Amino acid sequence: MAVSLQKMTLADFLAWEAHQPERHECFRGKTFARVGGTARHNRVILNLASRIGDHLDGTGCQVFAQSMKVQVADGVLYPDVMVTCGKAQAGDEQIVTDPRLIVEVLFPSTRGYDKRDKFVAYRTLASLREYVLIDPAKRQVEVFTLVDAGAWLLTDQSTAGVLSLTSIDCQLSMESVFKGVESQAQ
Template identity: 40%
Template sequence: MAIPQTEKPFDAAAYLAWEEVQAERHEYVAGEIFAMVGVRQSHNVATLNLASTLRQALKGTPCRVFVESVKARVEAANCFFYPDVLVTCDPRDRLTPDYVSHPVLVAEVLSESTAAFDRGGKFAAYRKLDSLQDYVLIDLSTQRVEVFRRDLENHWVLHDYGLGEDVELAFLTVRVPVDQIFEDTAEQAALPSAEAAPR
């Protein structure tokens, strides 16, 4: 009588092969997969505002800017995430079309369902990336931007920015106005009434 084989754990290679054929996106954390939830329009607008500003500022440099659908691999934590925005300046990342392993910046737009993980477990994983210099958290509810910046002693120092200020991304030598990140993120409370609709 044959002995049943123990089911193999869902490793990184299996995740990448499985994820490639999925209709929806999933993050991978130490053998477990988690479906990505949908986002509000304001979340997407803030993501694009930051990414487009960075892309324009980094033209002509070796750095590349990606949004939402490109995975960040944190090998030391056995994780794959889909950050809202990431920047890599490392030529090694051009050799891995499915993911980026050496980002210098990662940004997440906070939502009620993800804020605790973005501030906690996800940030703990990202800190294992030797390349990472700035971890940016964009809070739509307060219209503030938090930047955790790695200093020369390898400590993460919080820099907090509000409307009317410029977010300093020192490693990239880029400054981004907070107002520009939150531009057009206000959402209508309700649809126009039928009476107000054009005929």
């Protein structure tokens, strides 16, 4: 679980975090140190970013992984993988305000935070069309797709052979999503 450090304004947070060696999130006025991940967690993030990036080549969309911030109504968060559209070339931006797709790769200590609090925050973004939760140890894949204003459809794709990301018209084999990743011993 992330540990609350202190309450500060968004401007104060951005100035403070620029000088920190670790990443932090600012949510509802509180600042949280982010926990490190595992090799399994990182491998899934890299697999997704690489394959989504290949899919987006030549489009007006870009994929980012781990170190890009997303500004939400109540703060700044770091998604594991996100896609933003409308600008084909990356510049010196540090914050994205218009992600179309956000993927969180679950870590045991932050699972509840990603499933509840982060999803509530991300849903405030008018641009967001899809939110994906991936548990790499259990190979569980849940995809939330915006179907109507404010209505999200959950599709459990855990047993599917393909991860379907309709927001970016992308199909990825589950084999490629979990390539190089051990499943958790049962």
